[in-house]
Amino acid sequence: MTPKGGLTINLNSLSFVDELSEVELQDLRERLTYVGYPPPEKTTEIKSILSLFLEDRSLGDLSTKEELWIELVNYGYKLGDRILTKTNPSLYGADVEELQELLSRLGFYSEPINGIFTNDVVSSVIKFQENRGLDIDGTVGLNTVEEIRKLIRPGFDTSLNEAIKTISPGFMTGSIGYSVSFNLPNVGSYKEQIDIYEKTKTLCLEKNILASFASEAGEEIKEKNIIDYVNNKQPALFVSFNDSDESFVEYFKGSFSESIIGKKLSEAIGDKFNISVSGRSSNYLKNTKSVSIVINGKFYQIDKIENLLAFLLDELNKLLST
Numbered sequence: 001m002t003p004k005g006g007l008t009i010n011l012n013s014l015s016f017v018d019e020l021s022e023v024e025l026q027d028l029r030e031r032l033t034y035v036g037y038p039p040p041e042k043t044t045e046i047k048s049i050l051s052l053f054l055e056d057r058s059l060g061d062l063s064t065k066e067e068l069w070i071e072l073v074n075y076g077y078k079l080g081d082r083i084l085t086k087t088n089p090s091l092y093g094a095d096v097e098e099l100q101e102l103l104s105r106l107g108f109y110s111e112p113i114n115g116i117f118t119n120d121v122v123s124s125v126i127k128f129q130e131n132r133g134l135d136i137d138g139t140v141g142l143n144t145v146e147e148i149r150k151l152i153r154p155g156f157d158t159s160l161n162e163a164i165k166t167i168s169p170g171f172m173t174g175s176i177g178y179s180v181s182f183n184l185p186n187v188g189s190y191k192e193q194i195d196i197y198e199k200t201k202t203l204c205l206e207k208n209i210l211a212s213f214a215s216e217a218g219e220e221i222k223e224k225n226i227i228d229y230v231n232n233k234q235p236a237l238f239v240s241f242n243d244s245d246e247s248f249v250e251y252f253k254g255s256f257s258e259s260i261i262g263k264k265l266s267e268a269i270g271d272k273f274n275i276s277v278s279g280r281s282s283n284y285l286k287n288t289k290s291v292s293i294v295i296n297g298k299f300y301q302i303d304k305i306e307n308l309l310a311f312l313l314d315e316l317n318k319l320l321s322t
């Protein structure tokens with residue numbers, strides 16, 4: 001089954017949903033709604049929404065209802081519902097994601113938002129506690145939560161993913177101020193792939209932007225390696241093209257904040273090329289430090305990429321010059 005957005009759903013991995021009682025199904029609907037997904041009615045719709053939840057949270061296939069309930073509980077937590085402290089294995093969930101996002105807004109956290117209470121999060125909490133005169137223990141209890149919330153201004157939605165701090169005027173040459181990294185799919189012959197890379201590089205230079213590539217023609221690169229590359233490079237923008245029969249653009253949208261620049265770029269592309277736009281929290285979007293967008297469709301093809309990239313890079317230049 002392929003729902004709106006072009007995502008392929010493996011319903012077989014969720015066959016246990018068919019065995020749930022009416023009471024359990026209603027509980028499942030409520031839990032999905034609580035973690036931010038639209039309330040499904042039909043059983044097939046429940047499976048589709050569950051698949052989106054699993055993909056967004058990088059959970060893979062869950063084979064039992066017990067495993068699913070554990071994940072729904074973890075991603076149903078709000079910051080302050082439980083005490084967050086360093087454990088082995090690490091605590092994870094929506095409350096940790098919210099903590100990372102809020103500390104990022106306040107300038108104490110700059111790592112990817114992954115919802116895991118890592119040592120980097122503990123260090124950020126300690127810095128915040130020290131700065132605010134709280135007990136310094138790296139544990140997030142009600143006092144620390146209250147202090148964080150007190151400092152977040154209403155309507156202040158500066159995004160965690162706005163890594164424009166990486167822009168450096170005079171980068172490489174006096175006219176190139178920042179870079180854009182690309183992840184291009186390995187579709188077509190090797191020569192066709194090389195042509196796409198060269199076209200992308202040329203277009204970027206024409207717009208005074210330096211292109212770098214997290215992907216490599218003719219080779220499959222693991223998702224983790226692509227994310228690590230982008231986080232090491234820290235470009236102003238990361239653009240990942242995804243080979244898809246449906247055309248749509250995705251930007252980062254978490255439970256508590258979103259990428260402002262990613263959203264503006266995505267909406268501009270959506271308006272220009274008449275395609276849908278969606279806020280998501282998939283791996284590329286939430287685990288990269290840079291502003292990131294995913295362009296789904298066939299736009300990477302040589303006869304289409306020039307128009308799209310020229311428009312995208314012009315929009316990026318406009319946003320970064322204001």
